[in-house]
Amino acid sequence: xxxxxxxxxxxxxxxxxxxxxxxxxxxxxxxxxxxxxxxxxxxxxxxxxxxxxxxxxxxxxxxxxxxxxxxxxxxxxxxxxxxxxxxxxxxxxxxxxxxxxxxxxxxxxxxxxxxxxxxxxxxxxxxxxxxxxxxxxxxxxxxxxxxxxxxxx
Amino acid sequence: xxxxxxxxxxxxxxxxxxxxxxxxxxxxxxxxxxxxxxxxxxxxxxxxxxxxxxxxxxxxxxxxxxxxxxxxxxxxxxxxxxxxxxxxxxxxxxxxxxxxxxxxxxxxxxxxxxxxxxxxxxxxxxxxxxxxxxxxxxxxxxxxxxxxxxxxx
Numbered sequence: 001x002x003x004x005x006x007x008x009x010x011x012x013x014x015x016x017x018x019x020x021x022x023x024x025x026x027x028x029x030x031x032x033x034x035x036x037x038x039x040x041x042x043x044x045x046x047x048x049x050x051x052x053x054x055x056x057x058x059x060x061x062x063x064x065x066x067x068x069x070x071x072x073x074x075x076x077x078x079x080x081x082x083x084x085x086x087x088x089x090x091x092x093x094x095x096x097x098x099x100x101x102x103x104x105x106x107x108x109x110x111x112x113x114x115x116x117x118x119x120x121x122x123x124x125x126x127x128x129x130x131x132x133x134x135x136x137x138x139x140x141x142x143x144x145x146x147x148x149x150x151x152x153x
Numbered sequence: 154x155x156x157x158x159x160x161x162x163x164x165x166x167x168x169x170x171x172x173x174x175x176x177x178x179x180x181x182x183x184x185x186x187x188x189x190x191x192x193x194x195x196x197x198x199x200x201x202x203x204x205x206x207x208x209x210x211x212x213x214x215x216x217x218x219x220x221x222x223x224x225x226x227x228x229x230x231x232x233x234x235x236x237x238x239x240x241x242x243x244x245x246x247x248x249x250x251x252x253x254x255x256x257x258x259x260x261x262x263x264x265x266x267x268x269x270x271x272x273x274x275x276x277x278x279x280x281x282x283x284x285x286x287x288x289x290x291x292x293x294x295x296x297x298x299x300x301x302x303x304x305x306x
Contacts (some may be wrong), residue, residue, distance in 0.1 A: 024201055030184050034197050037190035041229070048177055072225055076194070091243050 032089035035080035042073050046139070053133050055058050060094060067117075067124040070139075074117045078110045101151040106150065113142040161288040162215075181278060185242035188233035195226045199292070206286050213280050219276040225293075227270045232264045252303040260302065 025031040045066035053057040084099055087093060099106055116139045123135045165203045178184040198219035205211040239253055240246060252259055267290045 011160075023204075024197070026200075030197065033193050037193035037197075038185050039189035041194070044177070044183065044190075049177075069225065069229075076223065115273075 024079065025085075028082065028084035029088055029090075031080040031085040032093045035077040035095075036089065036091075037095070038073050038076040038080075042070050043076075045070050045073075046143075049132075049136055053136060058129050058132075060124070060129070060132075063132060064121075064124045067121040071114075071117050071121040074114045078106070081106070086089045094152040096150050096152055102150075106146070109142070109146045113139070113146065116142040117145070177232065178238075181235065181237035182241055184233040184235045184238040184245075185246045187228040188248075189242065189244075191226050191229040191245070192231075194232075195223050198226075200289040201298075202285075202289055204218065206282070206289060207248050210278070211282050213285075214279070216285060217274075217277045217280075220274040224267075224270050224274040231259070234259070248302050249305055256301075259299070262295070262299045266292070269295040273299045 025034065048066045049063050049070075050056070052060075052063050081095065081099055083100070085093065086095065086097055120132070120135045120139050123131050128131075160172075162236070178187065201219045202216050205213075205216050234248065234252055236253065238246065239250055261270065269288070273288045273292050276284050279285075
């Protein structure tokens with residue numbers, strides 16, 4: 001009993017410091033909505049950058065602001081893959097069951113993507129369109145690496 | 154004819170500098186998804202701040218990071234109320250038809266909300282929970298002012 005109380009207290013301390021994912025979502029549907037929202041905004045702004053890179057006169061400011069926003073958003077979705085949110089959502093989640101099982105691999109892919117996105121935001125500030133284009137390709141690869149294994153078509 | 158060419162050219166210049174809303178969305182459904190995503194993330198992080206303010210030991214860092222994120226997100230949704238996006242969406246848009254007609258009033262309410270949110274982010278940095286609570290109330294009012302007139306229940 002004492003051990004149980006101690007471990008509950010310890011869990012409480014961890015909860016207070018780490019602000020665990022579950023606490024951010026009243027119910028699993030909220031977690032699905034949250035990660036879908038983050039990915040939707042990321043996807044839209046990836047599209048904006050792509051549009052600029054394909055144009056004859058890329059607007060560097062548009063690229064910079066979208067890249068900075070994607071950097072911020074890239075930190076959001078992964079805390080929302082919580083237990084209980086494997087299915088459901090409106091529209092339904094496209095997460096494959098494996099994403100809830102392969103924690104270490106998913107973390108590694110997420111961190112790779114976040115690093116590539118941070119590099120894109122930094123490169124965008126430099127304004128060199130060829131360098132931006134190359135780094136945008138790296139970001140795309142890092143997105144695809146996760147989608148291939150963990151997202152339904 | 155010359156006038157028409159001139160005005161098309163002028164519109165082109167405006168488009169290049171202002172990056173008009175329509176250009177960011179391939180179709181109206183994309184605009185609905187975009188604004189819903191921004192509002193979903195704002196709502197979630199308003200809930201996180203509210204949760205901290207109701208707790209016995211508010212985590213100021215959680216409040217600060219959510220407030221900073223809301224400040225960034227507050228700038229996103231309004232460009233997405235484009236012509237053609239009055240209905241549709243999955244889930245369906247809750248925008249009332251009036252939001253597409255009252256441009257000046259909506260702009261004014263949006264700017265008020267953005268100003269209150271910026272003030273919340275600044276207040277959060279100060280760490281005074283009572284001041285944060287008061288400013289959080291002002292943000293809530295500025296959200297509600299728009300929801301009352303322009304969002305379906």
